[in-house]
Amino acid sequence: MGQIIQWYPGHMAKALRLMQENLKYVDIVFELVDARIPLASRNPELNHVLGDKPRLLIMTKMDLADPKITQEWLQDFEQRNIPVVALNVKDRKTPQIVTKAARKILAKKWDQLAERGVKDKAIRALVVGVPNVGKSTLLNHLVMKNVAITGDRPGVTKKLQWLKTPTNLELLDTPGVLWPKFENQVVGQHLAMTGAIKDQLVNLDDIALALLEFMRGYHPEAIIERYKLAPDSFVQLSNVDLLLLITQKMGFKDDYERGSERLLIDLRRGKLGTYTIERPTDREELGFLDDAGNDSTD
Numbered sequence: 001m002g003q004i005i006q007w008y009p010g011h012m013a014k015a016l017r018l019m020q021e022n023l024k025y026v027d028i029v030f031e032l033v034d035a036r037i038p039l040a041s042r043n044p045e046l047n048h049v050l051g052d053k054p055r056l057l058i059m060t061k062m063d064l065a066d067p068k069i070t071q072e073w074l075q076d077f078e079q080r081n082i083p084v085v086a087l088n089v090k091d092r093k094t095p096q097i098v099t100k101a102a103r104k105i106l107a108k109k110w111d112q113l114a115e116r117g118v119k120d121k122a123i124r125a126l127v128v129g130v131p132n133v134g135k136s137t138l139l140n141h142l143v144m145k146n147v148a149i150t151g152d153r154p155g156v157t158k159k160l161q162w163l164k165t166p167t168n169l170e171l172l173d174t175p176g177v178l179w180p181k182f183e184n185q186v187v188g189q190h191l192a193m194t195g196a197i198k199d200q201l202v203n204l205d206d207i208a209l210a211l212l213e214f215m216r217g218y219h220p221e222a223i224i225e226r227y228k229l230a231p232d233s234f235v236q237l238s239n240v241d242l243l244l245l246i247t248q249k250m251g252f253k254d255d256y257e258r259g260s261e262r263l264l265i266d267l268r269r270g271k272l273g274t275y276t277i278e279r280p281t282d283r284e285e286l287g288f289l290d291d292a293g294n295d296s297t298d
């Protein structure tokens, strides 16, 4: 259960401090959030740590999210003057999309540099985000196979290692790990549903019940079809009874822990369709900042 260590406040503080120290070496921060849980997968502390450092918000796993709600989120962040893109990190176009967005954000500064004779300067970036959000996948995808470590830059405790990309980015080789804000039970459930918290750390049947509650309001037909339930099961049964019924249909008799695990695997593998758990209107309920700078940690 080594992962538990990630939740220690001391570790969180240390990681944030390290990130803060590394910030001075980069031009921009790529903050990754999961498109299905754009609130729970952020850490409001980052707003403080970043100060006025340019940031590009990258909503990952767009292919698993509800496209309509992704559009709502894009608008929401844009209205808050946070430059944002949504993507499937593994998509071929990802390096172009990310590089173009970063260039746009830094265009003015780069124009000034060009006037002073500095041409084609690489953009240096730090990738940050909560566990499982896609940081390593993005790094690997951006550098493609031409991994080249550019050496000899000053660093905090050691020389920093940079990865060059074919699109003229230079990425710090170690992404910054952020911890989710974990005070709110519902936030924890959302993180667990998407797999951002390791299954060993949570009670799977609690998460499965939370998932059924979500599906009840959002997408009942996905559950009905997948597990061949009677159409009115959602109306007649409590979540617990529904979970037991689904467990039976899966052939696990009354082993609802196994049923819960399978239900979550089905969700994460996209067998229940695309879904987005959080909408822009959930900010207040989940105790999240409004991104105008007045966040809940102020």
Ligand SMILES: Nc1nc2c(ncn2[C@@H]2O[C@H](COP(=O)(O)OP(=O)(O)OP(=O)(O)O)[C@@H](O)[C@H]2O)c(=O)[nH]1
Residues within 6 Å of the ligand: 060, 061, 062, 063, 064, 087, 088, 089, 090, 129, 130, 131, 132, 133, 134, 135, 136, 137, 138, 177
């Ligand atoms: N479908 C889909 N899967 C993704 C996407 N981005 C990442 N993944 C998958 O999500 C999982 C986690 O990705 P990682 O790149 O390891 O995430 P990380 O942020 O580096 O995780 P930690 O090392 O735990 O901090 C992997 O199975 C990836 O293949 C995406 O945009 N779409």
